[in-house]
Amino acid sequence: REKTSSEPVRLKVLLLPFLSYAPFFIAQEEGFFAEQQLQIEFVQMSSSAAAIPPLAQGDLDIVAGTLRISTLNAIIREGKIKFVSDKGHIGAGGCTYYGIIARQALVEAGDLKNPSQLKGKKICLASGFATSEGYFVEKLLNRGGVKLNEVEIQEHIPFTAELEAFKKGTIDLTVGGEPKLTRMVESKHGVLWMPVQEIVPDFQFDVIAYGPSILQKNREAGRRFIVAYLKAVRQYHQGKSGRNLGILRKYTNLDTEFLKKICWPSIRIDGSINAKSVLDFQDWSIKKGLLDRPATENQFWDPSFIEDANKILSSVSK
Amino acid sequence: MNSVSNLGLTCQGLCKTYQTKNGLISAIKDVSFCVKEHEFICIVGPSGCGKTTLLKLIAGLLHPTSGQIFFSQDPQDGIPRSALVFQEHGLFPWMTVLDNVAFGLEMRVKDKKERRDLSRPLIEKMGLLAFTNNYPHELSMGMRQRVGIARAFVSKAQILLMDEPLGSLDAQTKLILQEELLKIWKEDQKCVVYITHDIEEAIFLGDRLLVMTARPGHIREEIVIPFDRPRDLSIKELTEFAKMKGHIWRILEEEVRKSCG
Amino acid sequence: MNSVSNLGLTCQGLCKTYQTKNGLISAIKDVSFCVKEHEFICIVGPSGCGKTTLLKLIAGLLHPTSGQIFFSQDPQDGIPRSALVFQEHGLFPWMTVLDNVAFGLEMRVKDKKERRDLSRPLIEKMGLLAFTNNYPHELSMGMRQRVGIARAFVSKAQILLMDEPLGSLDAQTKLILQEELLKIWKEDQKCVVYITHDIEEAIFLGDRLLVMTARPGHIREEIVIPFDRPRDLSIKELTEFAKMKGHIWRILEEEVRKSCG
Amino acid sequence: MDDLTGKKQRFLGLMREGWFTVFIILLIAIAWEWGVSVGWVSFLFFPPPSVIISTFIKLIANHKLTDNTGITLWRVFLGLILGGIPGLILGLILGWSHRLYRLVNPLIAATHPIPKIAILPLIMIIFGIGESSKVVVIALTAFFPLLINTAAGVQQINPIHFEVAKNYGANLTKIFTRVIFPGSLPLILTGLRLSLNLALLVSIAVELVSAQKGLGAMIWLAWQTLRTEELYVSLVMTALLGVFFNFFLQRIAIHLVPWKTEQRI
Amino acid sequence: MDDLTGKKQRFLGLMREGWFTVFIILLIAIAWEWGVSVGWVSFLFFPPPSVIISTFIKLIANHKLTDNTGITLWRVFLGLILGGIPGLILGLILGWSHRLYRLVNPLIAATHPIPKIAILPLIMIIFGIGESSKVVVIALTAFFPLLINTAAGVQQINPIHFEVAKNYGANLTKIFTRVIFPGSLPLILTGLRLSLNLALLVSIAVELVSAQKGLGAMIWLAWQTLRTEELYVSLVMTALLGVFFNFFLQRIAIHLVPWKTEQRI
Numbered sequence A: 001r002e003k004t005s006s007e008p009v010r011l012k013v014l015l016l017p018f019l020s021y022a023p024f025f026i027a028q029e030e031g032f033f034a035e036q037q038l039q040i041e042f043v044q045m046s047s048s049a050a051a052i053p054p055l056a057q058g059d060l061d062i063v064a065g066t067l068r069i070s071t072l073n074a075i076i077r078e079g080k081i082k083f084v085s086d087k088g089h090i091g092a093g094g095c096t097y098y099g100i101i102a103r104q105a106l107v108e109a110g111d112l113k114n115p116s117q118l119k120g121k122k123i124c125l126a127s128g129f130a131t132s133e134g135y136f137v138e139k140l141l142n143r144g145g146v147k148l149n150e151v152e153i154q155e156h157i158p159f160t161a162e163l164e165a166f167k168k169g170t171i172d173l174t175v176g177g178e179p180k181l182t183r184m185v186e187s188k189h190g191v192l193w194m195p196v197q198e199i200v201p202d203f204q205f206d207v208i209a210y211g212p213s214i215l216q217k218n219r220e221a222g223r224r225f226i227v228a229y230l231k232a233v234r235q236y237h238q239g240k241s242g243r244n245l246g247i248l249r250k251y252t253n254l255d256t257e258f259l260k261k262i263c264w265p266s267i268r269i270d271g272s273i274n275a276k277s278v279l280d281f282q283d284w285s286i287k288k289g290l291l292d293r294p295a296t297e298n299q300f301w302d303p304s305f306i307e308d309a310n311k312i313l314s315s316v317s318k
Numbered sequence B, C: 001m002n003s004v005s006n007l008g009l010t011c012q013g014l015c016k017t018y019q020t021k022n023g024l025i026s027a028i029k030d031v032s033f034c035v036k037e038h039e040f041i042c043i044v045g046p047s048g049c050g051k052t053t054l055l056k057l058i059a060g061l062l063h064p065t066s067g068q069i070f071f072s073q074d075p076q077d078g079i080p081r082s083a084l085v086f087q088e089h090g091l092f093p094w095m096t097v098l099d100n101v102a103f104g105l106e107m108r109v110k111d112k113k114e115r116r117d118l119s120r121p122l123i124e125k126m127g128l129l130a131f132t133n134n135y136p137h138e139l140s141m142g143m144r145q146r147v148g149i150a151r152a153f154v155s156k157a158q159i160l161l162m163d164e165p166l167g168s169l170d171a172q173t174k175l176i177l178q179e180e181l182l183k184i185w186k187e188d189q190k191c192v193v194y195i196t197h198d199i200e201e202a203i204f205l206g207d208r209l210l211v212m213t214a215r216p217g218h219i220r221e222e223i224v225i226p227f228d229r230p231r232d233l234s235i236k237e238l239t240e241f242a243k244m245k246g247h248i249w250r251i252l253e254e255e256v257r258k259s260c261g
Numbered sequence D, E: 001m002d003d004l005t006g007k008k009q010r011f012l013g014l015m016r017e018g019w020f021t022v023f024i025i026l027l028i029a030i031a032w033e034w035g036v037s038v039g040w041v042s043f044l045f046f047p048p049p050s051v052i053i054s055t056f057i058k059l060i061a062n063h064k065l066t067d068n069t070g071i072t073l074w075r076v077f078l079g080l081i082l083g084g085i086p087g088l089i090l091g092l093i094l095g096w097s098h099r100l101y102r103l104v105n106p107l108i109a110a111t112h113p114i115p116k117i118a119i120l121p122l123i124m125i126i127f128g129i130g131e132s133s134k135v136v137v138i139a140l141t142a143f144f145p146l147l148i149n150t151a152a153g154v155q156q157i158n159p160i161h162f163e164v165a166k167n168y169g170a171n172l173t174k175i176f177t178r179v180i181f182p183g184s185l186p187l188i189l190t191g192l193r194l195s196l197n198l199a200l201l202v203s204i205a206v207e208l209v210s211a212q213k214g215l216g217a218m219i220w221l222a223w224q225t226l227r228t229e230e231l232y233v234s235l236v237m238t239a240l241l242g243v244f245f246n247f248f249l250q251r252i253a254i255h256l257v258p259w260k261t262e263q264r265i
């Protein structure tokens, strides 16, 4: 362990007040970052999409967020960004964090028993088609043998309008993670029709990405960050403990009761990612004309940080 | 009051006070006079004594601070009660000469073409035929003034209010237009209130002449002009004319001195 | 040319043509004349014959279509070469009377207070002391005209260009200001170009008189006025005066008839 | 202040000076191209003009750019009609009546700065998830500049024109059609310019967050996939639209305001 | 057109008619409250005024609202200074010189409609992810209305005023300070009104997508957590700021444009 330098390293990290950033909140609250001589400056943006350009530019050091085509393209074009850890994937067992939600009236009427009945339905992709949501839905349609042009896709609908549209029947199906999922179901207008793990099990939907400022200039800081992060993941794995609930409540502004109710995303305790699912998502993007050429696993995935961190953490726990 | 049939308009104790950041400006004070129907009244007075204010009050463009104005006739359909020839001309910069003149008919004649057709003869009389389709900013000051006169003439209003209408015109054009004015006045038997700085013009044109004091203006003297109509330029050679002129001159001199001292 | 020392300004073959959507308007055509230093020139002509255009050309506000203007003196530091009294007054609505007048000194006097102090006496002479801090829209037309005159007087420009400067003033105020003008002219020995419609005024004031033709205007006749200075109102009774007046009158009559016919 | 008049000269004048813009743009383009080739400028975020141009041509060829531009223009048009006309009419009325102005002004002041994009979800609840919500946002945006400039335009009309109209017995309709409207026309056109540009801007901003078609949606996709060259193509298209709008308004001004030689909006 | 003049009367006049706004707002509030209680209006998306007011008070008490408002106001102020002053100066110059206007106008027309929010990531690459990028966007937005209205304001100055100034030998400085600036002041104030409101609007829009603090950030968080009452509190605050700005500008106008009795921006 190196605790030689007395000056803490300052890192600029994207932080959104979302459930999936739980380990970040924990590491901050429990002092894991400080322990690693890191002083984290959290930067907030409307979504992780907006953070990719500053990450590639070196204005942001670390961006954790959804697996995005823009990140892959930045990697392909400039190679200055790498994924370094898991931050959430579609866990095989347990609760459903991400799911396909259907209009209740439709399900009750028995119009939606299997994917082949999706033909002609109106599907809402709140984040847009050129995201993992599009990937999920197309896989789902493939399963039912329905072509993309046989359904009606609506993009970029805010949650409130979605709810209203469900009520009015102008939308039949939508894709969503927590807390939208629970809210939809609680509204009685939507039901969880199919968990995403049934479509793309083990899909790597969230990653931590490092930019050139760490990869090229300060790998040591990156290593320490992952140590603190994985330590927080271990605490996160204790589940909905009072302490964890308290921290999440503080950062997400959600009620404790609600936090207890909803599903928390799965994060691998060793930080490893499912690179195969990334490659598959990448293939889909290329097929859809959203990406020009593929990146190899070596290009986007740098396992050295979690490997080092796991060594350090296991030596400590012993 | 309204029913005294041979009175065109009656002003009673008119006062007008303007409010400015530098305090109140009393423009006219206790102005009372009446104009008979078909009468031609001239008003003279020192600069800034409230002549324009008085005319705007009669035209209904300003509200008197106190006092009242009565008209013997209700305005007829479409014909404006009074037509004011403004000292600043008041032409619409966005209309051509033709349309500016035709505006005098806007209320009375529905058809645009007809309005224009009725306006053209007057434009010709004003010597502006070549400028029919020009905009006011392309005219000389005297030409603009003539457009304003044409607009008032074409409207056939019951009361013609003229505020130094011939001030920017050369002596000859002035004569021609004076004649035109007298003709129109005689034909339609309107009443005319005519402000001028030219004492000779006032005596030559008017039935009666009101001399105003310095600001705050009120009527200092009322002079009936005894010359028969139609008048001729030769009356200017009469001793009575010269005496009258001298008399008015002296009153005004006194008033001007008052306002400057 | 520039060096002929006793010539204040020389106009040579001046032409001015305006472009409008209705085609070209030839305002003046081949106007040539010279003004000696310290000379008082009056210009008369039918309405719309191009007098204002001529004055603006001399002031350098318009460029002649052809022809040239020469000045004997280069403008002195800070003192404008010419000060034009505009027919439309041209007061700045956003300045008080005092600041409008003081604008005439803007270039010469750096200090604002001094500019104002120098302006006040002229405002008083114009009989506008009570309106020193009022804005132009709060003045009567005649008062605005006087502010414009004060601004020109205060500037001490070498050439005074006056475009019907006393047109909206009553006869008495006119007299007072004429005297003032003559005094300033004699003191500073400027040259003055004075446009008026009042033939008597022209003869009374000028050393020489130019009579313009109808549009496109050019100089039809040049009349030297023989009366000695200082002149007295009594010269108006002289037969020579009457003869001169009659002569000019007839020329103008002809020209006006030409432009109307 | 030159003496040039006549439509033709003014039109030619407009064109003649276009070279300056072209020159500036060429200069920037050359510096940019060079900067990228030397490596001083990031290729990822500032792809060189040559790449942008070839992408532009490609996107024209496959109709993507033209289709999306058409959709955006249609939204701008609808928004301008729905927001601009009420803005114009209300502006004329408020400019004319001091009392009404004082009454309504606080309401305008209160609603003007509210960011319409922020309440887009609410608008979608009321107007549905379809086209109308977007058009409502554009209309609300185009409404204000036209309203405020029109009112200012009416207020700067010389009071004597109202006096003349009143003196000749003009009724309300005549006052509006003969004095208020033509008198404020120069400023209405300035307001229209602001509204039009803002409508285009907001159109794209709305598409950015809520549409699948249109220039804004193209920009969104460009960011989503980090194909910055497509972003620049959309921006260039927007700029071209701006230039076109402006040119169009200039031409309108020359026809509608013939009494002002110098009118250039 | 009433004859009222004098600062006092005009000031009182401004106030007197405020009741109308209050009345309208009260009316809407009562209908709304009732609508929610009867269940016609969704409580989730349209929480009743009573809830909004109590939230308002709560957020004032814990300084959240005041702090965020302060931050937004500071950004508006900086943006207005950085964008407004160049806009004003350029507007004066372009209004004065036809040639320059023709040269620069296409560039303005091309850049005006580009949605600054869409290029925020690019601006962030150039100006960093900190405060300056946000201020740049606000400044770019505030720039245009002031520029365009100022230029229009200069163009509507009666040419005779330029002639007078020229005749008295005024140099360029004098022409700008004595004619061009005061002559266009009424329209500059109109432009300032548009710029100020737009700056506030865009400030919030920028915060919505990229800030942790400020009214826009509050709105974003309110949407994320679906606390619509907090959304409405932010909107009410924005509206209040708008009314305040407007009132402030009116007062300025009364002092700066004393020669126009009717000036109400």
Ligand SMILES: Nc1ncnc2c1ncn2[C@@H]1O[C@H](COP(=O)(O)OP(=O)(O)OP(=O)(O)O)[C@@H](O)[C@H]1O
Binding pocket: B137, B138, B139, B140, B141, B142, B143, B168, C018, C019, C020, C025, C026, C027, C045, C046, C047, C048, C049, C050, C051, C052, C053, C054, C087, C215
């Ligand atoms: N800006 C302009 N554009 C087009 N034509 C003009 C313009 N100014 C003047 N004119 C024309 O030039 C001619 C002369 O005008 P100018 O103002 O010089 O006459 P003037 O002698 O001063 O007349 P007045 O005694 O009536 O003031 C007129 O026919 C007028 O229509």
Ligand SMILES: Nc1ncnc2c1ncn2[C@@H]1O[C@H](COP(=O)(O)OP(=O)(O)OP(=O)(O)O)[C@@H](O)[C@H]1O
Binding pocket: B018, B019, B020, B025, B026, B027, B045, B046, B047, B048, B049, B050, B051, B052, B053, B054, B087, B215, C137, C138, C139, C140, C141, C142, C143, C168
């Ligand atoms: N809008 C106004 N606001 C304030 N004061 C005004 C206004 N209009 C006129 N006055 C003042 O009222 C007085 C009379 O003005 P008015 O225009 O009636 O005079 P006038 O007799 O027409 O003078 P002139 O012969 O010079 O045109 C003047 O002292 C003037 O300052």
Ligand SMILES: [Mg+2]
Binding pocket: B051, B052, B053, B087, B163, C140, C141, C142
């Ligand atoms: Mg008057």
Ligand SMILES: [Mg+2]
Binding pocket: B140, B141, B142, C051, C052, C053, C087, C163
């Ligand atoms: Mg003239």
